[in-house]
């Protein structure tokens with residue numbers, strides 16, 4: 051290893067967070083050696099190749115510019131731990147699927163395994179940074195595992211949750227609204243916080259770097275996601291009322307969003323939120339509240355997830371209802387499977403729930419997505435029924451009874467909808483689950499258009 055680097059930073063967990071975060075740190079801190087390690091050899095091999103394991107706009111350029119200079123990927127976790135001064139832990143923390151807390155609590159086995167490996171391989175004390183999203187007070191458990199070493203090594207734990215969103219990860223990391231760093235109040239704890247803050251000062255304004263206690267930092271991450279998801283469920287619940295009353299949910303959200311106290315963001319109605327974190331983090335919050343006996347608080351937050359499930363279910367029910375109460379044997383073109391645009395990620399995508407429900411109604415599906423087809427095939431590998439996958443939207447729509455937009459990919463807005471219409475069964479149905487198309491123009495063209503939270507525009511009485 052070159053000794054020209056002033057600090058060795060290691061990130062354990064080369065996923066959607068570890069990969070982009072470390073690429074940005076490497077870009078802005080050329081004097082630091084940044085290593086990203088993972089137990090998944092295939093993932094590391096991909097990080098070392100031209101086909102990165104995740105798609106994020108701008109990521110590949112960053113990786114290609116810095117890889118081999120001060121940015122490295124490895125499966126040799128013991129060596130990487132030994133050499134590191136600072137270790138970011140960015141392993142997955144999914145919802146527990148077994149035992150006590152199953153379905154709600156975080157599964158912390160990957161985190162604990164990492165902590166034990168750090169203890170085992172370390173020959174010097176280190177700062178260990180919680181980058182993963184964790185239940186509040188996890189740092190206490192982490193500290194107990196780390197301090198229980200027989201080598202007399204001192205570990206400092208810092209919480210530095212990540213707020214990036216997929217699809218805009220590089221932008222979010224380059225220009226964060228804030229960087230949050232939590233630590234203990236003693237001198238060593240504050241010095242560790244300062245050391246982590248110093249990394250970010252390479253490109254983030256000092257007033258955007260805020261420091262709190264460990265517990266506030268851990269809890270803030272869960273609360274931030276819960277508040278964002280709550281806004282989506284709130285507007286989605288109103289979309290159901292709009293459909294009954296003839297109001298237009300986009301007009302409602304625009305009008306309320308102009309009130310600065312409410313704000314315009316995260317008020318887009320759709321088929322519901324997806325992604326690996328919103329549901330998991332809210333359920334984690336619910337679990338914590340239940341654990342502390344705060345049952346009303348737990349129920350309040352759980353309703354955010356309930357409305358989300360209801361919204362996807364409601365969407366399919368509306369489809370079946372509009373298509374004369376049956377979709378059996380009808381070809382349905384599904385445009386978009388990723389949980390949002392600009393990512394290939396399909397974790398917790400509402401598109402899966404919609405497709406599964408349509409398959410249960412015995413529809414035949416033709417799924418098209420610019421980036422998520424591999425994941426879509428995986429997600430539906432056990433599904434019973436006819437499912438076709440294609441990267442060509444025109445092929446997906448050929449001979450279909452309905453076109454369904456499930457992800458707001460910009461490319462779906464500029465398709466030749468006349469060409470699609472010419473090849474659809476009639477009457478032609480279009481269900482816009484993301485309200486991202488020009489409904490009036492499509493109606494004039496001849497489609498029967500069913501948006502979310504607005505009156506349907508049909509050439510027959512719906």
Ligand code: NAD
Pocket residue numbers: 062063064065066067068087088089090093127140141142143160161163164181182183184212213214215216326327
């Ligand atoms: P991910 O599944 O994409 O990546 C996690 C990686 O950790 C995997 O590659 C896995 O192989 C690796 N790993 C697991 N155990 C390991 C071990 N013992 N040693 C080495 N590697 C190990 O997950 P992600 O989406 O990057 O999320 C990571 C954490 O960040 C989660 O807690 C998540 O809640 C949080 N988070 C995610 C996002 C997001 O947009 N995905 C945003 C903010 C925060």
Ligand code: UGA
Pocket residue numbers: 183212213214215216217275278282315316317318319320321322323324325326327328389390391
């Ligand atoms: C979200 C948060 O935005 C990040 O701050 C956070 O770091 C991250 O979770 C995490 O902890 O994992 P992400 O899930 O990547 O990021 O993407 P979002 O842009 O938040 O979208 C989540 C879901 O909500 C998507 O399915 C999206 O389509 C949906 N959404 C979003 C709406 O339905 N309406 C909106 O107005 C906004």
